[in-house]
Amino acid sequence: MYAYDEIDRTLINERVSEFRDQVKRRLSGELTEDEFKSLRLMNGVYLQLHAYMFRVAIPYGTLSSEQMRRLAHVARRYDRGYGHFTTRQNIQFNWIKLAELPDALADLAEVGIHAMQTSGNCTRNITADQWAGVAPGEIEDPRIWAELLRQYSTLHPEFSFLPRKFKFAITASQHDRAAIKVHDIGLRLHRNAAGETGFEVLVGGGLGRTPFIGKTIKSFVPGRDLLSYVEAILRVYNQYGRRDNIYKARIKILVHELGIEKFASEVEHEWLQMRDSALTLDDDVVEDIRSRFTYPAYEKLPHMPEELKQAAHDPHFEAWRTNSVAPHKVPGYAIVTLSLKPVGGPPGDATADQMDAIADLADKYSFGEIRVGHEQNLALPHVARRDLPALWRALDKIGVATPNINLVTDIIACPGLDYCALANARSIPIAQELTRRFANHDTANLIGRLHVNISGCINACGHHHVGHIGILGVEKNGEEFYQITIGGRADENAEVGTLIGPAVAYGEVADVVEDIVEAYLALRARPDELFIDAVKRLGVEPFRERVYATR
Amino acid sequence: MTSPLQQKIKITGPSMVTANRTWDGVVIYRTASKGWSTDLSEAAIVRTADDARALLAESVADDVGAVGAYIAPVQIRDGGAIKPGNLREKIRSQGVTIELPVPA
Numbered sequence: 001m002y003a004y005d006e007i008d009r010t011l012i013n014e015r016v017s018e019f020r021d022q023v024k025r026r027l028s029g030e031l032t033e034d035e036f037k038s039l040r041l042m043n044g045v046y047l048q049l050h051a052y053m054f055r056v057a058i059p060y061g062t063l064s065s066e067q068m069r070r071l072a073h074v075a076r077r078y079d080r081g082y083g084h085f086t087t088r089q090n091i092q093f094n095w096i097k098l099a100e101l102p103d104a105l106a107d108l109a110e111v112g113i114h115a116m117q118t119s120g121n122c123t124r125n126i127t128a129d130q131w132a133g134v135a136p137g138e139i140e141d142p143r144i145w146a147e148l149l150r151q152y153s154t155l156h157p158e159f160s161f162l163p164r165k166f167k168f169a170i171t172a173s174q175h176d177r178a179a180i181k182v183h184d185i186g187l188r189l190h191r192n193a194a195g196e197t198g199f200e201v202l203v204g205g206g207l208g209r210t211p212f213i214g215k216t217i218k219s220f221v222p223g224r225d226l227l228s229y230v231e232a233i234l235r236v237y238n239q240y241g242r243r244d245n246i247y248k249a250r251i252k253i254l255v256h257e258l259g260i261e262k263f264a265s266e267v268e269h270e271w272l273q274m275r276d277s278a279l280t281l282d283d284d285v286v287e288d289i290r291s292r293f294t295y296p297a298y299e300k301l302p303h304m305p306e307e308l309k310q311a312a313h314d315p316h317f318e319a320w321r322t323n324s325v326a327p328h329k330v331p332g333y334a335i336v337t338l339s340l341k342p343v344g345g346p347p348g349d350a351t352a353d354q355m356d357a358i359a360d361l362a363d364k365y366s367f368g369e370i371r372v373g374h375e376q377n378l379a380l381p382h383v384a385r386r387d388l389p390a391l392w393r394a395l396d397k398i399g400v401a402t403p404n405i406n407l408v409t410d411i412i413a414c415p416g417l418d419y420c421a422l423a424n425a426r427s428i429p430i431a432q433e434l435t436r437r438f439a440n441h442d443t444a445n446l447i448g449r450l451h452v453n454i455s456g457c458i459n460a461c462g463h464h465h466v467g468h469i470g471i472l473g474v475e476k477n478g479e480e481f482y483q484i485t486i487g488g489r490a491d492e493n494a495e496v497g498t499l500i501g502p503a504v505a506y507g508e509v510a511d512v513v514e515d516i517v518e519a520y521l522a523l524r525a526r527p528d529e530l531f532i533d534a535v536k537r538l539g540v541e542p543f544r545e546r547v548y549a550t551r
Numbered sequence: 552m553t554s555p556l557q558q559k560i561k562i563t564g565p566s567m568v569t570a571n572r573t574w575d576g577v578v579i580y581r582t583a584s585k586g587w588s589t590d591l592s593e594a595a596i597v598r599t600a601d602d603a604r605a606l607l608a609e610s611v612a613d614d615v616g617a618v619g620a621y622i623a624p625v626q627i628r629d630g631g632a633i634k635p636g637n638l639r640e641k642i643r644s645q646g647v648t649i650e651l652p653v654p655a
Binding site for chain 1: 571573574575576577578614615618619637638639642643646647648649651652653655
């Protein structure tokens with residue numbers, strides 16, 4: 001966990017007072033909606049179909065149990081008893097009243113949580129690998145650098161009015177769980193040939209209306225130069241990014257239009273002028289941030305304790321352990337993913353009661369720490385393997401032990417037309433129907449790793465472009481239709497999926513997904529050839545034929 | 552952003568003006584008595600672009616009470632019942648189409 005200092009606490013508290021005054025002036029009519037809109041957006045407050053929506057940042061996906069309890073409190077006191085974890089490691093409350101928002105913000109501020117820069121044309125919440133700091137083989141904890149970027153970018157005067165929003169993601173593992181290639185800037189911490197630690201910097205990735213996979217702009221930037229280099233990128237973007245057309249305003253369009261070589265040379269030119277400036281990170285600055293991250297006092301524990309051996313006889317436990325428990329960098333410990341994708345449930349939602357229970361379990365079994373992943377699941381990052389059976393029983397009781405992580409029912413979905421003012425079609429009922437169709441765990445296991453991502457509009461909050469199967473809701477003559485893509489992926493080999501054919505009606509989507517899955521099972525070269533690999537080998541055509549032959 | 556009043560207004564059937572209530576965001580409908588109601592059946596119905604523009608203008612003028620006013624289609628059933636004219640308005644009027652994680 002990172003411990004905020006006095007500056008952070010003061011900043012957050014001052015922000016609450018400022019917003020309280022702004023809300024008061026809005027409700028009295030002193031501020032018009034036109035004047036107020038940008039102010040509320042800067043505090044994560046959107047207007048959705050039925051109500052205001054409040055988006056709270058969870059920097060680099062790390063929460064303490066105390067913070068989780070406070071989120072539960074906000075859900076219960078100011079909302080309708082639940083929250084929605086998003087694909088950018090935020091949580092959203094869907095029914096909050098504007099008049100009560102300052103109180104909700106104040107309650108969150110007491111535990112160091114805020115909603116700054118969860119909206120608007122600024123640097124958004126810095127996201128990271130949800131297994132940061134505990135994944136085996138990691139170069140180092142990337143959250144140290146994420147926190148540096150958070151401090152650097154928070155209320156940065158030069159970058160508070162960018163042409164469009166700007167998203168960073170960071171990982172320090174070879175396997176990318178943070179989807180860095182579909183962010184405006186993706187950072188991969190690695191070692192160069194000389195054994196020095198630094199960053200591969202990717203730029204211009206993004207989804208939405210015009211999806212692009214990020215391109216490497218520099219293969220190695222030493223840590224000391226990280227801030228100056230990203231500032232050079234932001235400056236070039238701020239100067240040349242298009243402000244005349246919202247659909248062409250993201251950095252990905254600029255990188256595409258200039259070409260990566262030209263863009264890189266502009267950045268290099270800018271960087272050379274400021275490389276050795278106040279932005280250069282001295283070791284002691286980085287060490288200071290590093291020292292504010294606290295890590296558990298791990299015990300020396302056996303890899304295969306007696307409790308685990310005994311529980312292995314229970315097939316339900318084994319199904320869960322095999323699916324949801326991952327290796328930890330410390331022997332005797334494990335990373336446990338909590339599925340927020342129960343059969344028939346809205347993906348990513350957690351009730352206040354679940355949040356409280358998870359906070360208690362984090363205290364009991366994970367040194368009080370919880371992680372949020374962009375796949376809309378949670379994780380307990382420091383669980384002793386001997387505690388896995390007891391933890392599983394407790395998680396099962398509160399409905400977050402569905403053993404479906406990375407399987408067909410572990411669906412990423414945006415709120416869609418049930419909540420969102422931008423959506424053209426519903427996402428959640430499609431996800432719910434798919435989880436019912438594939439509810440049988442043996443079937444889902446037989447299918448293997450398969451990511452289904454659903455967005456209710458082209459803005460792609462459900463990351464449909466990079467789903468192994470992507471589903472995009474569109475509107476045709478007042479009816480909901482869905483375009484289906486296959487072959488997308490968000491990891492280190494990120495690709496944008498390919499459209500398989502004409503959009504299908506709402507009632508046909510689950511049938512189409514079943515057809516695609518059946519085609520895959522029939523065509524895969526061997527049982528362990530993953531869906532995504534089979535699509536790569538076979539191309540789209542066999543799946544297209546299967547889906548449209550009878551339609 | 553273009554003001555709703557500057558946007559081209561084109562209606563193809565009976566329409567109403569809807570918005571969200573400023574203090575709590577609840578869905579509201581402009582009534583014939585120049586007020587707001589949370590009940591669609593009390594919405595003022597317009598059938599021409601000029602009437603729609605006028606209704607929208609008076610709605611937008613209430614910047615303190617309502618936010619994001621716009622014109623939306625409705626269906627008038629036999630007997631005069633007013634129903635939402637599309638799925639979006641149906642969801643705004645009747646609520647989400649899914650069971651909420653915590654029953655209301």
